[in-house]
Amino acid sequence: MHIVKWAALLTVFWVLLSGYIQPLLLSFGAVSIAVVLVVLKRMDAVDQEPKHVSSGFQMFRYLAWLAGQVVSSSIHVTKLIWGSPDKLSPSLAKVSIKNVTPKAHVLYANSITLTPGTLSVDLKDGEVTVHALEKASIDQLEQGDMERKIISLWSDKK
Known part of the structure; x- marks a missing residue:
């Protein structure tokens, strides 16, 4: 579940920073986020300590x-x-x-x-x-x- 939270957080961050809603730039963002999520998942497997995103206020x-x-x-x-x-x-x-x-x-x-x-x-x-x-x-x-x-x-x- 924490991977989904990271994906949502990174997606919002990417869109806010880029400021463009064009298919090519969104695809670059999706690829970048996918790479980060793969690395995050591998890091969680190695250190056995997933980094959670706060879901509260x-x-x-x-x-x-x-x-x-x-x-x-x-x-x-x-x-x-x-x-x-x-x-x-x-x-x-x-x-x-x-x-x-x-x-x-x-x-x-x-x-x-x-x-x-x-x-x-x-x-x-x-x-x-x-x-x-x-x-x-x-x-x-x-x-x-x-x-x-x-x-x-x-x-x-x-």
Whole structure:
């Protein structure tokens, strides 16, 4: 069943990225998707660990929340940059991510990087090193709101 979900996801992704609904381009997309699905099926057979696509609203809720964070952070960073330089307090800190499952570490680090004003520098030993334009951004990460969102998104429901 997860192959069907991957096929649907890849098809939507292909159509959205190409923007063309012409028979030749759709056939290229179908061939490309078929190749990816064959490789995915073979990889599942080798590592005995199929990669499932979330079928609930959790992914959409997380993406909507992340988009909101990106917009609000962009506005905040713009105010910081255009405002007085005294408000900037560049910081580098390690944030623990021991509660996040190992397969979600990269999603967490990338979510930090996508949020303006913060950058994931290193991901090692259950910690992510974060550079921020303002110490308050690191404090906000340490409060764990993003971590809780990732944990709820990536729970082992199949």
